[in-house]
Amino acid sequence: xxxTGSIDKxxxxxxxxxxxGKIVGFVPTMGALHEGHLSLIKxxxxxxxxxxxxxxxxxxxxxxxxxxxxxxxxxxxxIELVKKEKIDLLFYPPAKAIYPDGFSTYISETCLSRALCGxxxxxHFIGVCTVVxxxxxIIEPDIAYFGQKDYQQARIIKKITxxxxxxxxxxxxxIVRERDGLAMSSRNIYLNSKEREVARCxxxxxxxxxxxxxxxxRNSRKVISKMEELMKSKKRVEIDYIEIxxxxxxxxxxxxxxxxxxxxxxxxxxxRLIDNIIVNVK
Amino acid sequence: xxxTGSIDKxxxxxxxxxxxGKIVGFVPTMGALHEGHLSLIKxxxxxxxxxxxxxxxxxxxxxxxxxxxxxxxxxxxxIELVKKEKIDLLFYPPAKAIYPDGFSTYISETCLSRALCGxxxxxHFIGVCTVVxxxxxIIEPDIAYFGQKDYQQARIIKKITxxxxxxxxxxxxxIVRERDGLAMSSRNIYLNSKEREVARCxxxxxxxxxxxxxxxxRNSRKVISKMEELMKSKKRVEIDYIEIxxxxxxxxxxxxxxxxxxxxxxxxxxxRLIDNIIVNVK
Numbered sequence: 243x244x245x246t247g248s249i250d251k252x253x254x255x256x257x258x259x260x261x262x263g264k265i266v267g268f269v270p271t272m273g274a275l276h277e278g279h280l281s282l283i284k285x286x287x288x289x290x291x292x293x294x295x296x297x298x299x300x301x302x303x304x305x306x307x308x309x310x311x312x313x314x315x316x317x318x319x320x321i322e323l324v325k326k327e328k329i330d331l332l333f334y335p336p337a338k339a340i341y342p343d344g345f346s347t348y349i350s351e352t353c354l355s356r357a358l359c360g361x362x363x364x365x366h367f368i369g370v371c372t373v374v375x376x377x378x379x380i381i382e383p384d385i386a387y388f389g390q391k392d393y394q395q396a397r398i399i400k401k402i403t404x405x406x407x408x409x410x411x412x413x414x415x416x417i418v419r420e421r422d423g424l425a426m427s428s429r430n431i432y433l434n435s436k437e438r439e440v441a442r443c444x445x446x447x448x449x450x451x452x453x454x455x456x457x458x459x460r461n462s463r464k465v466i467s468k469m470e471e472l473m474k475s476k477k478r479v480e481i482d483y484i485e486i487x488x489x490x491x492x493x494x495x496x497x498x499x500x501x502x503x504x505x506x507x508x509x510x511x512x513x514r515l516i517d518n519i520i521v522n523v524k
Numbered sequence: 525x526x527x528t529g530s531i532d533k534x535x536x537x538x539x540x541x542x543x544x545g546k547i548v549g550f551v552p553t554m555g556a557l558h559e560g561h562l563s564l565i566k567x568x569x570x571x572x573x574x575x576x577x578x579x580x581x582x583x584x585x586x587x588x589x590x591x592x593x594x595x596x597x598x599x600x601x602x603i604e605l606v607k608k609e610k611i612d613l614l615f616y617p618p619a620k621a622i623y624p625d626g627f628s629t630y631i632s633e634t635c636l637s638r639a640l641c642g643x644x645x646x647x648h649f650i651g652v653c654t655v656v657x658x659x660x661x662i663i664e665p666d667i668a669y670f671g672q673k674d675y676q677q678a679r680i681i682k683k684i685t686x687x688x689x690x691x692x693x694x695x696x697x698x699i700v701r702e703r704d705g706l707a708m709s710s711r712n713i714y715l716n717s718k719e720r721e722v723a724r725c726x727x728x729x730x731x732x733x734x735x736x737x738x739x740x741x742r743n744s745r746k747v748i749s750k751m752e753e754l755m756k757s758k759k760r761v762e763i764d765y766i767e768i769x770x771x772x773x774x775x776x777x778x779x780x781x782x783x784x785x786x787x788x789x790x791x792x793x794x795x796r797l798i799d800n801i802i803v804n805v806k
Contacts, residue, residue, distance in 0.1 A: 245575045249689065253691065325615050344635070344688055346633055346634045346635040346636070346683065346687060347631065347632070347634070347653070347683065347684045347687035347688055348631070348634065349629065349630070349631050349632075349635050349688075350629070350630050350631075350632065351628055352628045352629070352630065353626070353628040354628070371629070372688075375657075375688055376687075376688055376689045379689040379690050379691060382691070401628065401629065402629045405627055405628060405629035405658075406629055406631075406654075406657055406658055406661055407531065407658045407661040407662045408661050408663070409661060414709065486660055517589050
């Protein structure tokens with residue numbers, strides 16, 4: 243396994259792999275790796291013959307009042323984890339290598355980015371799109387892997403990949419959950435034990451929605467109300483949004499039908515957690 | 525020479541060329557080819573072993589009141605010209621192939637784009653950056669060629685190539701001029717004979733500036749005044765801007781020094797013409 247923070251070194255190592263006819267699979271991460279990330283790496287290992295993981299906490303995707311500084315970083319543990327997964331290349335650049343002084347180019351997706359998290363996290367997806375485009379140009383992967391937990395992010399990355407003609411295939415893998423259903427997230431370590439207990443309510447709310455829809459409920463407003471009710475019974479929980487949208491265009495659905503995404507963002511204490519599920523309704 | 529409007533076909537042909545170890549040189553154009561374009565193609569022929577030219581009048585870089593519809597198009601003549609230059613691949617996509625319905629991703633360079641033409645052509649460089657990024661992702665060239673006539677454009681493309689880590693080298697080639705000094709431009713055919721005569725004043729103004737600086741003038745305001753004076757003596761001429769900026773960052777120079785860019789945009793009748801020169805002052 244090659245470990246480097248140098249863009250030139252990455253290009254060199256990948257050029258050599260290409261010469262040998264390798265298929266390059268890429269898993270971009272912000273580190274603090276958990277089972278969710280590992281499921282992406284395992285998928286890359288299955289599909290491709292040269293697996294690249296990047297660890298980069300991308301300052302540009304954090305808002306001014308968000309947790310860029312305190313975002314969990316644990317390189318020592320991360321490097322052990324990726325070693326076990328037998329990846330080929332770990333790219334771990336310093337911020338200055340990715341955003342040198344005078345950096346001035348940004349990528350905006352202007353439709354899907356307005357929905358859901360885009361409303362409360364201004365500029366977040368500009369940061370995501372910009373760094374992903376940069377990483378794609380550095381690594382030139384055949385396939386790149388993203389988690390469904392950040393459904394909107396994955397959807398937007400698929401869109402910019404298509405719109406900008408990146409020659410990379412995007413694969414989105416299922417949410418990996420803790421035993422009690424909480425979606426795995428690097429941010430879960432922010433939670434104290436009481437908050438951790440309460441945090442199960444995101445998954446409970448999703449399951450409640452699923453049940454209601456299975457029973458025949460098609461009115462989004464009613465489903466969302468029930469989910470809100472469940473949340474509001476919990477202490478330390480503040481809803482950012484609960485929405486039901488069509489899973490492709492992320493437009494609000496008044497009536498649930500087709501491929502629908504139920505997505506929510508919730509503060510538990512000071513920690514913002516997200517979760518989602520896709521339901522297929524005839 | 526392969527001629528195609530299909531992105532898939534382009535990828536296929538270039539993949540084959542790559543397998544043979546070819547170096548890919550790329551000249552993006554909007555067609556209505558003239559000696560300026562041909563000088564770029566000849567440079568590509570010299571440097572690389574597989575030359576790609578694209579012809580695409582990019583709707584996104586035209587303002588609402590600009591000349592997208594009337595922009596000169598002459599595919600028959602263009603194809604004869606590129607045949608003579610022995611290029612390998614001509615990519616001639618329809619607008620729908622580049623901007624399918626629902627297209628929603630844009631690239632902005634936020635510093636250099638504010639200067640010069642960016643002031644009068646809102647959104648122009650977003651259109652340029654977006655289409656160039658797309659073409660780079662489709663063709664994946666080793667080297668791409670741009671003309672110095674569009675100095676700001678070339679400067680911005682160099683910047684986004686660096687910022688977004690495109691693995692492409694950008695080469696900028698000198699302005700090619702008509703006998704009387706008018707910079708070659710596809711838009712020159714808009715000019716009627718009187719306007720064509722008057723249009724020489726752009727080059728005259730540039731030469732005047734060069735002479736004044738050679739004589740020791742370092743005050744930008746004074747140089748610009750003399751250029752304006754020369755312009756204002758001409759009928760049918762309206763100045764959009766005359767500016768002296770540092771050639772790297774495009775910031776206004778009060779005092780001329782270092783690598784300075786003298787750039788101007790002028791309406792001759794209804795036709796907007798641009799020209800520029802770089803002076804090196806110790």
